[in-house]
Amino acid sequence: MxxxxxxxxxxxxxxxxxxxTVVRGPEDVFVFPVDPPTGPPAVYRIHSPVGSASSSAGTxxxxxxxxHGVDPQAETPxxxxxxxxxxxxxxxxxxxxxxxxALRRTYFQSTEVxxxxxxxxADLAKNRTPFVSFKLPTTWDRMAAGDGDAWARDAARRLxxxxxxxxxxxxxxxxxxxxxxxxxxxxxxxxxxxxxxxxRPGIRFGICVTGWNQFHGEPEFSFEAMYPYGAPIDxxxxxxxxxxxxxxxxxxxxxxxxxxxRMGAFAASVGVDWGLGEFGITDEGFADPRGRTFFTDTVTGxxxxxxxxxxxxxxHLNTGGSSLALSxxxxxxxAAAARGLRDx
Numbered sequence: 001m002x003x004x005x006x007x008x009x010x011x012x013x014x015x016x017x018x019x020x021t022v023v024r025g026p027e028d029v030f031v032f033p034v035d036p037p038t039g040p041p042a043v044y045r046i047h048s049p050v051g052s053a054s055s056s057a058g059t060x061x062x063x064x065x066x067x068h069g070v071d072p073q074a075e076t077p078x079x080x081x082x083x084x085x086x087x088x089x090x091x092x093x094x095x096x097x098x099x100x101x102a103l104r105r106t107y108f109q110s111t112e113v114x115x116x117x118x119x120x121x122a123d124l125a126k127n128r129t130p131f132v133s134f135k136l137p138t139t140w141d142r143m144a145a146g147d148g149d150a151w152a153r154d155a156a157r158r159l160x161x162x163x164x165x166x167x168x169x170x171x172x173x174x175x176x177x178x179x180x181x182x183x184x185x186x187x188x189x190x191x192x193x194x195x196x197x198x199x200r201p202g203i204r205f206g207i208c209v210t211g212w213n214q215f216h217g218e219p220e221f222s223f224e225a226m227y228p229y230g231a232p233i234d235x236x237x238x239x240x241x242x243x244x245x246x247x248x249x250x251x252x253x254x255x256x257x258x259x260x261x262r263m264g265a266f267a268a269s270v271g272v273d274w275g276l277g278e279f280g281i282t283d284e285g286f287a288d289p290r291g292r293t294f295f296t297d298t299v300t301g302x303x304x305x306x307x308x309x310x311x312x313x314x315x316h317l318n319t320g321g322s323s324l325a326l327s328x329x330x331x332x333x334x335a336a337a338a339r340g341l342r343d344x
Contacts, residue, residue, distance in 0.1 A: 076273065078299060079103040079129060079309040080338045082326070083278065086317055087119065093314065093326065096335035099342055103170075104128040105277065105311035110137040113155045120169045121162045131170040131277070131311060132159075133208065140174075140186035144193055156198045163202030171198055175208035175277060176239055178221050188226050195231035204234040208277040211238030215262050223266050235309075236267055237277030242294060245284020246322050253290060257301050264305025275302065275309030283323035286330045295337035 081103030084090040090101055104123050108116040113134075120130035136143055137151050156171075163169040173194060174180070177187045191207060198205040207228065213221035220226065240259050243249045267274035279298065285291045298310065312334055313319075314326045326334050 076308040078303055078307075078341050079275075080295075080299060080312075080334075080341050081105065081129070081131070081310070082312040082314045082334075083107070084314045086315065090314075093331075093335070096331055097338040098335070099339070100127040102129060102338065102341065103131055103309055103311050105131045105133070105313075107133045109135050110151060113151075113158065116155075117158045117162055120159060124162065124167055124169075129168075129170065130163075131172075133172045133175045133277075136174050136190070140177075140181050140183070140190050144186050144189035146193070148190070148194065149197070152194045152197045156200060156203065159198075160200040160202035165201050168202055168204040170204045170206065170235070172206050172208040172237065172277065175237070176210050178210055178213040178217065184220055184226050188228050191228035191233075192231045195228065195233060199232040206233060206235035206237055206272070208237040208239065211240045211259050211263065214238075215259065227270065229270075233270070233272050235273040235275065236263070237275055237309075238263060239278040239313075240276055241279060241313075241322075241324070242281040242285045242291070243322065244288060244291070245282045253285070253288070256298070260301045260305040260307060264307065267306060273306075273308050275307050275311075277311060278313040279310055280313045280322075280324040281330070283330065286333075292329075292333065295333050296340075299337060299341070 079102040081101040082090060082093055083105035084093055087106045087108075090104060094100055106116070106119055106123075108119075116132050116134070120132060123130040134155070136148060138147050142148065152173075159169045159171060173191065174187065177184060181187070195205055209221075209226075214223050214226075238259060240256055242254055242256065244251075244253050263274050276298075281291055281294045286294060302308075302310065312326065313324055316325055
């Protein structure tokens with residue numbers, strides 16, 4: 001994931017006027033966000049067969065997204081990691097996997113910037129990619145109106161000082177926002193306001209949503225309605241679970257491949273990376289014959305649609321009693337998948 005500071009030049013400006021390029025096979029996809037950012041961007045495809053004079057001339061002159069580095073056709077490494085306990089040091093997972101977590105997911109209140117910075121610094125020192133999530137110091141509407149600007153600038157400055165190009169701190173603000181406050185449009189507005197403050201070398205800024213609401217929920221939660229168009233977003237994360245065996249879902253096996261297909265298409269349309277901010281499988285689901293290949297199936301399916309990261313939710317917190325934590329053969333299977341990806 002290494003890239004030079006110059007790769008930031010194509011990223012959206014604070015006005016929302018910019019150009020991003022995502023390469024998908026023989027096409028360059030140019031996405032021009034709307035300004036003001038009130039709706040979906042226009043998408044134009046410039047056809048130039050790979051290997052032709054037009055496609056091979058001046059690769060370095062073509063803009064790339066920050067996530068894709070200097071070679072827009074190079075494959076992005078897949079990062080398989082985890083959240084562990086209550087921001088607990090993940091030594092047990094790393095012992096099982098035989099090396100550092102490729103991606104470590106952690107969660108913080110707005111008052112815990114000091115702790116978040118220290119945690120991110122420690123993760124980078126241990127060759128983990130830190131992925132931090134913050135709750136916010138006030139309500140969405142007040143954040144969108146500017147009441148959180150000082151907090152955001154301070155957090156961004158300090159996190160950027162820890163990271164560096166190629167070894168960034170990943171940041172999201174108020175993950176899984178659906179139904180948390182009255183007006184999801186204010187969540188979108190605060191992302192549009194604050195994202196430019198986190199648009200710094202050393203930080204990758206993204207959003208994290210449930211996924212279910214975007215593809216199966218109310219229209220107000222669709223990506224077309226709530227995505228922060230025009231903001232400098234590097235990635236979109238979904239929180240997707242195999243809940244087979246839960247009291248509310250005792251017998252239905254969820255086909256998650258539809259998420260990968262639909263998320264891959266949307267991410268390509270807006271020019272961002274995508275992955276899973278959280279994912280998991282119940283003990284009951286893992287015990288089912290279909291569950292034994294859950295981790296390899298998840299990685300393979302996501303990669304087929306452009307997904308590049310996933311953090312397993314290895315915790316008993318906020319699970320409603322579901323048996324998601326890694327142990328026994330489930331831990332062995334996760335660790336085997338993590339070891340298998342450590343070849344880049």
